Amino acid sequence: MKRWGIAAAIAAVAALGLALVLGLVIGSPTGAGDNGDGYRLYCSAGLIPATPDHNASFRGGVVLDFDRAAPCHEPQPSSAAVLFKAVANGDSPFSLTEVGWLYVLLVFVVTLLAAWALQARGPRRLLFLIPPLVPLLEPDFARLFISTFAEPTGLFGAYTLLCGVAVIAATEVDDGFERLSALVLAAAGGVVGGLAKIGYLPLFVLAVLVCAVTGARAGHGRWWSGRIFGPAIAVLLVLEIIAPVRANLGWQERTFAEVNAVNLVYTLGLVEMPGSAPGLGLPAEAQQSAGYAYFPKGPDKLIGADAVLADPSGVKEKVWGMLLDQPFVLAHAVGTGLQATYGRGLPYLADEPWTPAAVQPRGTGRVSGAMGGDPETFRQWLDGMSLPWWPSLLVLLGLVAAVVSLRRRRRWTTRYGVVAGVATAGALGIAVMAVAGDGYYEIAKHVWLAAYLLDVAVLSLAVMVVPVLVRRARELSARRTARPAES
Known part of the structure; x- marks a missing residue:
């Protein structure tokens, strides 16, 4: 009960922080205006913008209010549409702020489960939540939770996936139920994020790989029992996503x-x-x-x-x-x-x-x-950008950190490299999909989620490297102090 209480408190702080950033509690809502892509999402729920010309694109602000209309004939197949329709279905006028509250609730649930599982080896490992959570509250990322884009669903999926990876990095195979919770988070994040739009498919691929190599032993089973759950979930994920991916590719090709x-x-x-x-x-x-x-x-x-x-x-x-x-x-x-x-x-x-x-x-x-x-x-x-090479270097550092952390797992702080590696691999995959799919057009929006993943990697690398530097500095200081004493 103590662990659940601590987890609930952390989840409540995360949800409240997101609600404050979105302006759902104090002030006016902060969101992202439509550029013409929003129609793909709100039309699937039978909504129409409550503007004089029923258009939400480039209005100089975020259109929050919608009236009811007939659903469009061929909406985009997307997990974003599923979440959007779950909160937008009905007959009364609709406000986009309801979508923001939906994501606040979902972030609370995911953070609650992750915070509970991270305490399996002590409360200090709650620090593993910092890399995925802090960037989520940055206004540049959080504001898209109040929008009609598929991007926020990808962001929520990426956050869920990385929470699962963080729990995996912070626990051991024998932490059965905590590891199973991590596998659920990673799998759910990969499906939700990877199906938000075809450009986010790398998130799903990462979820499959993470599940395939993760062990989880529930109870005192045989040694091989800890190697069944992860690969089984990975196989189920692949079988489950074939039809949705084909539908999304077909829609993209037709449209x-x-x-x-x-x-x-x-x-x-x-x-x-x-x-x-x-x-x-x-x-x-x-x-x-x-x-x-x-x-x-x-x-x-x-x-x-x-x-x-x-x-x-x-x-x-x-x-x-x-x-x-x-x-x-x-x-x-x-x-x-x-x-x-x-x-x-x-x-x-x-x-x-x-x-x-x-x-x-x-x-x-x-x-x-x-x-x-x-x-x-x-x-x-x-x-006009300073340090244009930094994002590419960060990807390389993140991948190297993942290899180092997998080879040297004695200190738990080095395991942050696993989170950094998954985050940078996701950012690289999204960048490849963006340039190969639509060239440089709207490239900033297409790699927007990659920016979040790179911020997660930066924090993970900092937590991984700073303790090492502090430890080395203390050892060096101790040696310098010991030399005069010996003489």
Whole structure:
């Protein structure tokens, strides 16, 4: 009961902190305005924005109020839609703040279970909650919990997955029920996060790998009994997700095949591989349109776009083949995607509530640098960043830390490297999916979740390294003190 009491107190603090950041308790709600993607989610619940033109896109604020309408014909298959409809179903007018409260409740439940399980080896290991929880409360991440995007569901899934990984790192195989709780958290996080949108599928892959290599022995069974639960859950996850992933891929291909192909070719392919237009079946003059995306002007302004629209899947495969043949170009593209995690604030998405008196900001037809829609603003945005190499270096450090922590598990602080490794692997996977799926268009939003994962890795590495540095400093100080005494 004491452990549950401590866990409940920590979960309540986490939930209250999130509610305060979202402005659900004091002040006005803070969310993320729609950029046109929100329709995919709210239409599935039969909602329509309560604005004069029933449009929520680029309104200069976050549209919180919705009226009822007929559900759309083909909504996006997503775990985000499942959660959204769970709170939005009904006949009365709907407020987006209800979605924010749903995530507050879900964060409370996940934190409660993780905090209870982490105390299996003593209360000090509650510190394992710090890396995944603290970044979750950053306004740049938390505000999207009040939005009509799929991203917050991915964020909640990533948080749940990392809580499970933290419990695994802090416990042993013989901590049966705590380890089983960790496996449940990791599996649930992988499913919820990985199915939020196809670009977050790496979260599911990580959940499967984590479960496959994790032991959990309930009671005093034989030695091999501790190796059954994790792999069994991993197999069940793979079998369970096949149909949803196929549905999501099919929807993406039917709905955005042309858009994705144009963005991939013009914002990444022609930019990173100048002169590749003929190899893609485009006229050589198409190089003049390099860096420009499908939106906001449309493909009519792009030289050779008709060839891309005629065979979007074939052209995308050609770009992928060229990137695989030039690994240094691919590495640079992924590095640019990781660098774009600096744009986590998504400044082009308003955060204050929309009111009838709100005025749509000027220049919304011009693509900002963080949106990656034209070469000039995008390059200026990237060049204005300090330490552009840091996110890529952080991924390398996180992966190395994971290897070190798995080989040296005697000190429990070194096990934070496991959390850092999973977080950085997830960030790398999301960056790869982003650049390979839609080029550099809206790259900051597409790698927004990777920014959260990198923040988790930073905190994990700090907790892992700082005690070592302090210990070394004390040993050095003790040696210096001992030398004069001996003489």
